[in-house]
Amino acid sequence: MKKLVLTGAAGRLGSYLREPLSKMCDTLVSTDIADDIGTLYPGETYVKGDLASLDDMMKVCEGADMIVHFGAFVDEGPFEQLLGPNFIGAYNVWEAAHRHGARRVVYASSIHAVGMYPKNEFIGTDVPHRPDTFYGLAKCFAEDLGRMYWEKRGLESVHMRILSCAQVNNARALGSWLSYDDLIQLVTRCIETPVTGFSVIYGVSNNDRAPVDNASASFLGYRPQDNAEDFAAEVLAQTDPLDPQDSGHMCHGGPFAAVDLGQSGLANMTIVDDRKTT
Template identity: 75%
Template structure:
């Protein structure tokens, strides 16, 4: 490919994607709202842009083969804060992609689009939306937007419902972990699969305790290699007793299922900021 675009390049997950993406095309254009992202990889350039501006996003996507869309507020927040970057921003990415003839959008969706399902249900990729937050609701919008643009305009998209892509620090993440290596494998398959149409896939590693079924996305060729069970002895030894009446422990959305709408879900979690540095 000649040109890939990565939104959300200044974020923690974006920091792990920049290098492998820079090797998949002649040119990688990384973008974010930040002024810069520091040292660039060979073949990578940076363009500052606001997802809420169709004009700015259109300029970034000109000439692109595919866009890997990770830019967003990555936590629950009041609806009016989510609206610009997460909802209007998604529309701007798809509309700009359509106008410029971009072939595919690879989208960082989230477990929070279906977060209210009990883990014991072991849902597949065809489960109806069941968001746990405004953040999850925005992911539902983008998934429906992707289906609409595929069925009406022929723009392919892969929606990766990402789980816990961070260091394993809790009993929940024994089930929901997505390693950084598996994240890269997932994004790579979403890009190099010849045809995807509109696809949904769970972004999760090959965990023994995995609470979802990815069989419906086998056409993407994503085969995770990592397993959080290696951390189980240490995590379980330090864990408090389980509470089966607590939705945060019983539903796949975790703490996002019990917070008030508009209040931070990440504040209830321990996320280690181990972003990759050059």
Template identity: 65%
Template sequence: MKKLVLTGAAGRLGSYLREPLTKMCDELVSTDRAEAIGKTYPGETYVQADLTDLAAMETILEGADMVVHFGAIGDEAPWDDILQSNIIGAYNVWEAAYRKGVRRVVYASSVHAVGMHVKTDVIDLDAPHKPDTYYGLAKCFCEDLASLYWDKRGVEAVCMRIFSAAQVNNARALGTWLSYDDLIHLVERSIDTPVVGFTKVWGLSNNDRIVADNSKAAHLGYRPKDNAEVFAKEILADTPPLDNKDPANMCLGGPFATVELGNSGVAALGVVDDRKEI
């Protein structure tokens, strides 16, 4: 592939994708609104840009084969912030992709698009949207945007509904973990699968305590290897019995199911910022 674009390159998940993506193309253009991302990998260039600037997105996507879209506020936030970064920003990515002939958008969607579903239902990919926050609502919008641009404009999309792509440090993550290695594998399959149309896929590792059914995305060839069960003994030893009437314990969205709209959900998860450095 000649050119890939990665948005959100300065973020924690973006830091793990940059090097693998350079191996899939001649040129990787990483972009974020941060002033810099430090050293770049061979074949990678960095362009500072804001997703809310459609003209800038058009310039960056010129000549690109695909865009891997991870740029957004990665947490619940006030409505106006979510609107600008996560909704208008996503529209600009898809519209620029269409205008510049980009074949596919690989999108970091989220479990929070369906976060109010009960995890014991083990839903499949056809379960209706049931967002838990403004953040989750924006993911619903972007999945429908991806579907629309495929149906009406022929821009393919893979919407990866990422669960817990972070260190396993709580009982919820035993069923929702997505390891960084499996994240990379999922993005690679979302890029190199010959035909995807509009595809949704759960971003989950091969956990024993799986909370969603990925069988309807089998055509991607995503076969995760890691399993959060290796952390179970230690995690459960430090976890008191959970209240089974608390939506934070019963719903797929975890703490996002109970936070007030506009307030951080990540703060309750204890996510460790272990971004990759070079």
């Protein structure tokens, strides 16, 4: 491909995607609201841009074959805080992609779009939305937006419902973990698959305890290699018995399912910021 665009390039997941994406195209345009993202990879350029600005997204998406959209406010918060980057930002990315004739948007959706389903329900990619927060609601909005732009305007999109892409240091992650290597494979398959239309796939590794079903998305060729069971003995030895009446333990959304609307979900998690540095 001639040009890929990566939004959210300054984020933790974006830091692991920049190098492999730069090798898939002549030019990778990375964008975020940070002033810079450090040393660039060969073929990579950085453009500071605000997702909430259609003008900014029009500039970065010009000439792009595909947009890999990872930019967002990545936590629960008041609706007004998420409105610009997560809701309006999604519209701006899809609209800019459409106006510039891009082929596909590969989107970092989230398990929080369906986070209120009980974890003992093995859910597929076709279950109705059941968001756990305003953050999850924004993911529902972007998924519906992607379906509409496919059906009305022919713009393909793949929506990766990432469960938890972080170090395995809690019991929930034994089922929800997505390793960085599997993340890279997943995004690569979403880009390289010849035809996707509108598709949804769960972003999860090959965990013995994975609570979701990707059978309907097998055509994407995603075959995860890592398994959180490697960490199970250590994690469970450090974990007190969980409360089955606590929605944070019982629901797919984990801590996000338990917080009040507008209150941080990350505040109740122990995510290690191990972003990759060039």
